[in-house]
Amino acid sequence: MNMVVLVGRTTTDIELKTTPNGVSVASFVLAVDRRTKEDAADFPTVVAWRQTAEFASKYIQKGRKIVVQGEIRTRNYEDRDGKKRKVTEIHATNIEFADSKPTTGSGNNATTAPGPAEGFDEIPGDEDLPF
Numbered sequence: 001m002n003m004v005v006l007v008g009r010t011t012t013d014i015e016l017k018t019t020p021n022g023v024s025v026a027s028f029v030l031a032v033d034r035r036t037k038e039d040a041a042d043f044p045t046v047v048a049w050r051q052t053a054e055f056a057s058k059y060i061q062k063g064r065k066i067v068v069q070g071e072i073r074t075r076n077y078e079d080r081d082g083k084k085r086k087v088t089e090i091h092a093t094n095i096e097f098a099d100s101k102p103t104t105g106s107g108n109n110a111t112t113a114p115g116p117a118e119g120f121d122e123i124p125g126d127e128d129l130p131f
Contacts, residue, residue, distance in 0.1 A: 002071045004090055006044065007098055008032035009065050016057035026053035027089075030068060046070070048092040056095055065099035068092050 008030040016026050027047045034041065046068055048056050060066060070092040079085050 004068075004070055004072055006030060006032050006046075006068045006090065007065070008041075008068075009063055010060055011043065011062065013062050014057045014060050016053055023050060024053040025049055026057050028056070030066070030090075044090050045087075046090045046092050047073075048095065052092055052095055056092075060095070060097075064097065067096045067098045069094040069096075 011029045011031055014026050014028045016024055018024055025047065027045055029043050030046050032042045032044065033039075068090060070090045072088060073091045074086060074088045076084060076086050
């Protein structure tokens, strides 16, 4: 069974492209830490198609921690110089967030602490509540 699950951070903002046939596609690099701190990270290329690509380009920015589920795909091609090349990529079938939504305008991925919900009043004397 060809199945991979990776957790990592995006290295760039994700750009959506469209094939000549009108199919949405996005590719990006994911920084994935290895099991121990002494090891370096790996940087696999992830390719997403159709709705998954549209979701990624719309909601995922550089530095977001995400979970990518997909398959490992290998393909061969010939470059401009006529040399044969082999590429291994992760074809994403599902992408989910693995961190909290970042605050806007700060340029980093800091999160804000939840505050009181708007539209709700505080209950006076809540120390008497049974929960």
